[in-house]
Amino acid sequence: MVKFSFLQPGKPAVFKDRFVTKVNEQLxxxxxxxxxxxxxxxxxxxxTSISLSQASDAPKTIRASLSSFSTFSGERDRDYEDVKILDFGDVQTHPTEMEESIDRLHISVREMLEKDACQRYIMLGGDHGVSYPSIRAFKEHYGEIGVIQWDAHHDVRNLDDGGxxxxxxxxxxxxxGHLKGENLAQIGIRDYANAKEYHSYTIEKGISVYTMEDVEQKGILPIIERELERLSKLVxxxxxxxxMDVVDQAFAPGCPAIGPGGITSRELLASISTAASHEKVKGMDIVEIDPSKDFRDMTSRLAAAAMLRFMYN
Amino acid sequence: MVKFSFLQPGKPAVFKDRFVTKVNEQLxxxxxxxxxxxxxxxxxxxxTSISLSQASDAPKTIRASLSSFSTFSGERDRDYEDVKILDFGDVQTHPTEMEESIDRLHISVREMLEKDACQRYIMLGGDHGVSYPSIRAFKEHYGEIGVIQWDAHHDVRNLDDGGxxxxxxxxxxxxxGHLKGENLAQIGIRDYANAKEYHSYTIEKGISVYTMEDVEQKGILPIIERELERLSKLVxxxxxxxxMDVVDQAFAPGCPAIGPGGITSRELLASISTAASHEKVKGMDIVEIDPSKDFRDMTSRLAAAAMLRFMYN
Amino acid sequence: MVKFSFLQPGKPAVFKDRFVTKVNEQLxxxxxxxxxxxxxxxxxxxxTSISLSQASDAPKTIRASLSSFSTFSGERDRDYEDVKILDFGDVQTHPTEMEESIDRLHISVREMLEKDACQRYIMLGGDHGVSYPSIRAFKEHYGEIGVIQWDAHHDVRNLDDGGxxxxxxxxxxxxxGHLKGENLAQIGIRDYANAKEYHSYTIEKGISVYTMEDVEQKGILPIIERELERLSKLVxxxxxxxxMDVVDQAFAPGCPAIGPGGITSRELLASISTAASHEKVKGMDIVEIDPSKDFRDMTSRLAAAAMLRFMYN
Amino acid sequence: MVKFSFLQPGKPAVFKDRFVTKVNEQLxxxxxxxxxxxxxxxxxxxxTSISLSQASDAPKTIRASLSSFSTFSGERDRDYEDVKILDFGDVQTHPTEMEESIDRLHISVREMLEKDACQRYIMLGGDHGVSYPSIRAFKEHYGEIGVIQWDAHHDVRNLDDGGxxxxxxxxxxxxxGHLKGENLAQIGIRDYANAKEYHSYTIEKGISVYTMEDVEQKGILPIIERELERLSKLVxxxxxxxxMDVVDQAFAPGCPAIGPGGITSRELLASISTAASHEKVKGMDIVEIDPSKDFRDMTSRLAAAAMLRFMYN
Amino acid sequence: MVKFSFLQPGKPAVFKDRFVTKVNEQLxxxxxxxxxxxxxxxxxxxxTSISLSQASDAPKTIRASLSSFSTFSGERDRDYEDVKILDFGDVQTHPTEMEESIDRLHISVREMLEKDACQRYIMLGGDHGVSYPSIRAFKEHYGEIGVIQWDAHHDVRNLDDGGxxxxxxxxxxxxxGHLKGENLAQIGIRDYANAKEYHSYTIEKGISVYTMEDVEQKGILPIIERELERLSKLVxxxxxxxxMDVVDQAFAPGCPAIGPGGITSRELLASISTAASHEKVKGMDIVEIDPSKDFRDMTSRLAAAAMLRFMYN
Amino acid sequence: MVKFSFLQPGKPAVFKDRFVTKVNEQLxxxxxxxxxxxxxxxxxxxxTSISLSQASDAPKTIRASLSSFSTFSGERDRDYEDVKILDFGDVQTHPTEMEESIDRLHISVREMLEKDACQRYIMLGGDHGVSYPSIRAFKEHYGEIGVIQWDAHHDVRNLDDGGxxxxxxxxxxxxxGHLKGENLAQIGIRDYANAKEYHSYTIEKGISVYTMEDVEQKGILPIIERELERLSKLVxxxxxxxxMDVVDQAFAPGCPAIGPGGITSRELLASISTAASHEKVKGMDIVEIDPSKDFRDMTSRLAAAAMLRFMYN
Ligand SMILES: [Ca+2]
Ligand SMILES: [Ca+2]
Ligand SMILES: [Ca+2]
Ligand SMILES: [Ca+2]
Ligand SMILES: [Ca+2]
Ligand SMILES: [Ca+2]
Ligand SMILES: [Ca+2]
Ligand SMILES: [Ca+2]
Ligand SMILES: [Ca+2]
Ligand SMILES: [Ca+2]
Ligand SMILES: [Ca+2]
Ligand SMILES: [Ca+2]
Known part of the structure; x- marks a missing residue:
């Protein structure tokens, strides 16, 4: 029985093409x-951001950007509408207790993993601080962990100056002790965006570092392939x-720490596709998008496009 | 049984003060x-707008703005959290058939009224064109109808030039024949915003017209009271x-046809409060807000505030 | 012979209601x-602006804003479509010669007045510096001149510090020697927006000064009426x-020197109406609108509305 | 006889370098x-746009952007100031009759072509819906037609869901029956921007499809050259x-359906240059620019630059 | 000895009128x-803000806005350039320790007061949370304290839900126990912006509450005068x-919690002038301005104007 | 003795990581x-700009952008914190005397060079007009001068049309006579951005011109290397x-004359690095950034990144 001709209380009225499946409909x-x-x-x-950041709004805008994408890849002639995406929602953080909030992130990722409900997981930040509780949870659940980090920055600052x-x-x-230095690969590190002390730390800990100059010279895909092979033996x-600030500011204008000289949107998407094709890859986080600073949610759209390259393989 | 500590899949994570009821929670x-x-x-x-308009996005932003308001009036020491608001959703219009779309609006308002589910109704436009199918539906359901229109413009153009x-x-x-001229009162009509021909039409049809000069001289509340009394005898x-373009552009910057010399936000809210206190008042539409032109959804916030004055009486 | 069914090369395609005359069509x-x-x-x-200003773009945006207004006043039941507005165009200034540019403004206003083609004139700035050559030209053409200045500032700085x-x-x-101090009335002068030295200058020269406090206490219309009467005997x-910075920043957000505590849009429009009703009033300039800083050309719209109050009397 | 020293009523005052011919002056x-x-x-x-679009404003902003370009190509050491551009104006559409409006577009392009006044034509949209009446008119005038389409999308949706x-x-x-499938080449089609059903339709109809992966692998110029050769034998x-949404959102931020992973501005300009060098190419439309969403008219500027590559060959 | 003709290393190059003293020069x-x-x-x-807020940037923008104002009041014919303003700088907060940060605010205001260097103090927030440590410090230094609060909100939420x-x-x-309820007056409280529970709390604690309706009916100046007299006997x-969110969103668009129906800029400035004229008034904080949300720093400009009404008496 | 625990009057409160040296701290x-x-x-x-420009604000925003960069290059494993940067401040120009202002720029650069205090110099514009006085001063101080100019435009217009x-x-x-034509190399010249007359002038004077097509075909680094070698023998x-308008509008959205088809941010940075490695290179100016037109100071950030490539070698 249809109660109304053109109303569906509780559902938004959007144009629907019967042959198109939007990714957001899969959530x-x-x-x-x-x-x-x-x-x-x-x-x-x-x-936890050093500078003012509203990155906590990004899960909302990235999810919304999924409505701009369909489930079909023409290049592979494959419709991924059968790929089921379970949305566990957003962690409820605490307005004033910061350590408590970080604990909640950790507990929530762990609780999600413990459900053993999915094969792969996507974590939407938030600032890069959320990777600490998230990766810890992955380590606890899966065992020895390797990380490929797209970033302009090392993110290995001392904790004394700001927690x-x-x-x-x-x-x-x-x-x-949650991650071994040699199990971390950093891609896209930029000149004049880091400190000598932390560069030394990466050497000392055996972190694999690829600068933008490396990306320019060797190409980002061969770098990713090499690291996948290396890490897969160790973890x-x-x-x-x-x-997202690994991307040039022209392509990702909504990151708090935007700057010139980064990778392009095509380099980002292709490199995530390549990485995601490896079967040991089980999780991905996307961080450092501040929607209040963005232009037309461009950076969230890029993040959503990156999600697709991870999900559909 | 709580499945997760800090996650509620399917619900957004928002801060909740146990003593505050947000209006959007009442929908x-x-x-x-x-x-x-x-x-x-x-x-x-x-x-149907003559000039380019994205007013069709307003139901979304006005509903969202309800989350900025609580159900409590301190002036009346009254909490309206018992006032139940049933949301019938948004009418699904047609991308390319315009008359079909107007019919759908008409049918949908009528179907809603026929449920006899509520005492009063709020219709969120859209441009002012939506009032035609909406008021027709009210007329068909309730009988003889009177209208108080807040507007800078008469909106009685000929139909030959643009449908x-x-x-x-x-x-x-x-x-x-759906509305008698004498049963229409127009408040806030502005100089140099209308044509002589249409001014003549209002006289010919017996429409009650109050210009901004009238508002300045007599005050908006006495005008509303007089018209309520007059109309209530006829309808x-x-x-x-x-x-919303009855409001000065400083207070309602998101209308397609913004301009200076209109009423203030306080005049709008007080006049709607006064009008809504009359028992014969059963419906209100709010139209002509284009969120893509607005600043910080100010105009949608004002519309939400106007809704409260109508709902809580 | 109609060459095309729906094309008129050289004319923009805009919706035309046969009964509406837009003010811009009168130019x-x-x-x-x-x-x-x-x-x-x-x-x-x-x-010539002390701070960076793109006020030189305002003649374009103000003219464009005229298309938002019709020629009909409902309050007076009068259509002013018979009022012919001759547009003399914009003065071609020089990219790098500043004195030469000011001379061109002076010469151009004078050449316009010498045509004796119109009864009244409107000069669109530009910054307030354009009033110097403009008022000089009026003085030369008409004789003894009186000026009513709407402004938050005295504009009587010394010329040694910046020309x-x-x-x-x-x-x-x-x-x-082009204007006597006693023939100048300044309305809307704000606290903390001027210097003591220049306040003293206004006293010394016999300038009639009305502060925002005066406007608040006495009302702007009685002030204008008093000054019209006083000046008309002298000039x-x-x-x-x-x-335009006499107006509060909420109503005129596009002035270079915006600030709070100014007059409202209604006070501006009503006071210009009152002033323009005096037959000795022959010219008006509108200055200090920088369209690049404005929101939705609000300030240009207010300027256009002010023009109507001057033109239609 | 010069009436005024620095005024030219009816013409805007712009700086003129005697040796520079701006493209807009050629219209x-x-x-x-x-x-x-x-x-x-x-x-x-x-x-006709599915999502809200103000692309109907683009003819104005693209024409205005022509003033940023001169007629001289240094690479070819050739001044194209002799190329005469006849501006037929903008089609007057109807505010509420949609099919009528599409008919007017069709009639107007046909009436223009029937004048046989020019060798080549540029049509400025509007959304992509305008290509239907435009290409029909070309077909009717010139005979068998081939189309090269730059687009992220196939644009072959069913008509039942939205007309x-x-x-x-x-x-x-x-x-x-206006265009044969094999006479259509689509360049820059993106993954997750289309549906399987429509992909199948392109195969079934024999449409030549090149994805972004093809562009990345083969280069856009060889693709264009191959298609020119192929089509020129058939049509x-x-x-x-x-x-314009074929371009990455960083380079064309003003399209309604922006997204990452598209072609660059250099790839667009070079590929249009290459295509336009073929003598059978007689028309080009540029569509899907919504100036209200753009940043500094960047996308209109890119469109204007694309026009030059088409016009000057 | 002048080293350079037009350079002063370490000082910005700004235009200087010898007779104008800008307020920022007095810091x-x-x-x-x-x-x-x-x-x-x-x-x-x-x-500490419940919603995302960058109000921590406001001390910078408010100070910068002081450069838009001079030290001279024409209404009082008084130049306040002799009023010396000592700038104690901004408190260095901690990136991740929240309680520590609040302590630092408290300690810093107390340390400032203990210098006994000034007669009056201005504290620039930050969000309204900073008033807690600030007022505590005033209480500790001066004894029994009374507070006049301009606010749309009571700000007496429970601490269990969010600290x-x-x-x-x-x-x-x-x-x-730092402030007695009867020693607190709240001005400008808005309907539908608070909860019944907190309204009851204000009654229970004897807080003096004035709603917008009170402001509309009685005028804001008489309210301030009454409260000054009442409080001065008690504290x-x-x-x-x-x-700043007590001000209508049209006049203060940069507050996190903007809304319609608040006081005007003139009402704010006049009421602070009146309040500041009382000799027992020793401190003022200005809070809840988020410069990232503002338009042309309008709200910071209004805050700077409010500072002048407090400082110059 | 520390007077305050968390306050440093006269210094901004910013987060400090003990191991990071920000470039702005080096000034x-x-x-x-x-x-x-x-x-x-x-x-x-x-x-001096032909079109409206606020490029005079750029020295402020570029300096501020230095705070986004550190002194460390990972690619070279070198910390440049020992490189001392002396800031000579900004030239005080005159509000209305234009030639006087250009003289002041000339005198100031010369006075700076005469101090013989530094090995290399950076001049921050302003529009490109500032290069005339700046390069003259370099010529007078150092002798025969060669210039490599990154630009979409020749900048050799006649002086009769606008000074x-x-x-x-x-x-x-x-x-x-300050610069020989053969000692000038222009990189990145764009089609349809110049006039034939000026193209001819560059040929006549023997200027080395590289168009975008040259950059596309030969690569920007080989071009720079060739010109360094050629020039170093002559000067x-x-x-x-x-x-900065040599850069594509996507990467440098804040230039007055933005356009598509320019170089990328990576091409700019790499080419400046290459150029700066030559020991005869003593000065660099960066011009044509108008911060009021920019998005998130992207163009100023790119300028700051360019400064680092010049300074750290
Ligand atoms: Ca990071
Ligand atoms: Ca980073
Ligand atoms: Ca209307
Ligand atoms: Ca209206
Ligand atoms: Ca002035
Ligand atoms: Ca002024
Ligand atoms: Ca398309
Ligand atoms: Ca498309
Ligand atoms: Ca508060
Ligand atoms: Ca508040
Ligand atoms: Ca240049
Ligand atoms: Ca240039």
């Missing part, structure tokens, strides 16, 4: 016992951590 | 048999039609 | 021998000089 | 009997249809 | 032993706490 | 006798003049 709120290919969780926290900020996640992970699971 | 998607005080419906259509646009709703209603039901 | 490029009620000229110069800037027009006029012609 | 309003190299027409319609929208022009053309006339 | 960095009329301190903290946020300062102060010192 | 206001590697001077003038504008610096230099000193 199903997780319910007990449900399983799917992809698990999605929002980690909306950015009070556990968005500049410290990999320092916290390595010093805390049980590989985690992708995508700080 | 309940209508379901068969449900009753409430207020019925809310979106009429998201603005392709049924956002400049013609009251012409269509009067010429179509079965009174309908408020609020074109 | 006729001046041609030799033509006469009309109003002469309009653009004085697009703002390199003939937008802060000096009335100093230049008075010290140059041959009265010139209105409207610096 | 001559068409008058009966006039001939020229290029015919220009505006098709300002976007009510003749901006998602259907090539479906309408092919199903209506009488080749038409270029440029949907 | 002297505090140094040991220095005394002055006004002490100025920045409390740049807003991580010490920007919604709790007056609850924290009253429950902590040793009066503190003004100005939450 | 030392020049004082007599001081020496350093780099001298920095602001030439904040743009009233010494931002379109004439290299014409003024060559015709004035005593090489000066880099970087007009």
């Amino acid at each position: 199903i709120p997780y319910s007990e016992g449900e399983t799917g290919e992809i698990g999605l969780i929002g980690l909306p926290y950015s009070k 556990r900020t968005n500049g410290t996640p990999f320092r916290s992970l390595i010093d805390g 049980d699971v590989i985690y992708l951590s995508v700080d | 309940i998607p209508y379901s068969e048999g449900e009753t409430g005080e207020i019925g809310l419906i979106g009429l998201p259509y603005s392709k 049924r646009t956002n400049g013609t709703p009251f012409r269509s209603l009067i010429d179509g 079965d039901v009174i309908y408020l039609s609020v074109d | 006729i490029p001046y041609s030799e021998g033509e006469t009309g009620e109003i002469g309009l000229i653009g004085l697009p110069y703002s390199k 003939r800037t937008n802060g000096t027009p009335f100093r230049s006029l008075i010290d140059g 041959d012609v009265i010139y209105l000089s409207v610096d | 001559i309003p068409y008058s009966e009997g006039e001939t020229g190299e290029i015919g220009l027409i505006g098709l300002p319609y976007s009510k 003749r929208t901006n998602g259907t022009p090539f479906r309408s053309l092919i199903d209506g 009488d006339v080749i038409y270029l249809s440029v949907d | 002297i960095p505090y140094s040991e032993g220095e005394t002055g009329e006004i002490g100025l301190i920045g409390l740049p903290y807003s991580k 010490r946020t920007n919604g709790t300062p007056f609850r924290s102060l009253i429950d902590g 040793d010192v009066i503190y003004l706490s100005v939450d | 030392i206001p020049y004082s007599e006798g001081e020496t350093g590697e780099i001298g920095l001077i602001g030439l904040p003038y743009s009233k 010494r504008t931002n379109g004439t610096p290299f014409r003024s230099l060559i015709d004035g 005593d000193v090489i000066y880099l003049s970087v007009d």
